[in-house]
Amino acid sequence: MAALADEMNPDGATVDVVVPIYNxxxxxxxxxxxxxxxxPAARLIFVDNASTDRTCELLSAEPDVTLVRHATNLGYGHSLIDGVRAGEGAKVVMLDADLEYLPEDVPAIVEALDRDDAVYGSRILGPDRGDMGAQRYWGNRFLTSLFNLLFAQRMTDIYTGVRGFRRRVLDPDTYRRMGFDYILELTAVTARRGGRIGEVPCGYHPRSRGISEMNHLREFVKFLYLVVYHRLTR
Ligand SMILES: Nc1nc2c(ncn2[C@@H]2O[C@H](COP(=O)(O)OP(=O)(O)OP(=O)(O)O)[C@@H](O)[C@H]2O)c(=O)[nH]1
Ligand SMILES: [Mg+2]
Structure with missing residues (x-):
């Protein structure tokens, strides 16, 4: 009981949900x-990455939301790192803000964190894998297989937008990649520590509102470089 109390936020939440958000x-x-x-029991931590629309205005009006604001756009990874720093819960779930991933899948990740230090939501294991589109599906399968080969994991969906960690395996001061490539670094560092990265099925509804800003081809090429780099150096 004392150990559990030690792991809690001051407000009693043992789970932080970190949401990087941009426009x-x-x-x-x-x-x-x-x-x-x-x-309902989680602390909701939003990290605004210098949105230019009303995102911040809407969030700052919500009393139960912790809002971290970046004055300039510091990158997706930087947002996740700052969100982790802002919380204290023993479990941290990172969820994209664009509703491509389902908030309803977070509890299963939280539960699975009782078994594994890291648990990723997998679209491939979920009911909506057909909605990924061929390019994204095969690109992700290829990259995930390469990662598995080099890091001795059995993942199916490394580039998911919902993933959870026990706080004790996260080390916000050591990461160097601040963009979308942070996910590769984070996953590689977690795998190199020897932990199995678990998965649970998750839903996936490709973006229907707002604008996607991510350059997938550039991220694909960067991934190839980084996966080899991290295997050789860390
Ligand atoms: N693109 C982008 N997204 C950011 C940034 N900072 C935070 N985000 C949030 O990060 C999440 C993922 O970004 P997306 O652009 O949706 O990336 P993605 O899901 O891989 O790409 P799509 O499938 O095209 O939506 C979203 O919830 C964004 O609001 C940023 O600097 N750029
Ligand atoms: Mg998205």
Whole structure:
């Protein structure tokens, strides 16, 4: 009991949900509603990456939300790292803000963190894998297989947008990659520590609102470089 109390936030939450967010004003109301329903006991930590729309205005009006604000765009990875720093829960779940991933899948990740230090939501194991589109599906399968080969894991979906960690395996001061490539670094460092990265099925509804800003080809090429780099150096 004392150990559990040590792992809690001051407000009693043992789970932090970290949401990196950038220009998602259209998604904020539904995201908040569904997150509160799905994870009523979690601390909700949003990291705004210098949005230029009303994202911040909407979030700052919510008393139960912890809002971290970047004055300039510091990258997706930097947002996740700052979100982790802002919380204290023993379990941390990172969830994209654009509702491509389901807030309703967070509780299964939290539960699975009782078994593994890291648990990723897998679209491949979930009911919506057909919605990924051929390019994204095969690109992700290829990269995940390469990662498995080099890091002795059995993952199916490394580039998912929902993943959880026991806080004790996260080390915010040691990461160097601050963009989308942070996910590769984070996953590689976690795997190199010897832990199995578990998975649970997750849903996936490709973005219907807001604008995708990510350059997938550039991230693909960067991944190839980084996966070999991390295997050789860390
Ligand atoms: N693109 C982008 N997204 C950011 C940034 N900072 C935080 N985010 C959030 O990170 C999440 C993932 O970004 P997306 O652009 O949706 O990336 P993605 O899901 O891989 O790409 P799509 O499938 O095209 O949506 C979203 O919830 C964004 O709001 C940023 O600097 N750039
Ligand atoms: Mg997205």
């Amino acid at each position: 998602e004003e259209e998604n904020v109301p539904e995201l908040l509603r569904r997150l509160r329903l799905a994870c």
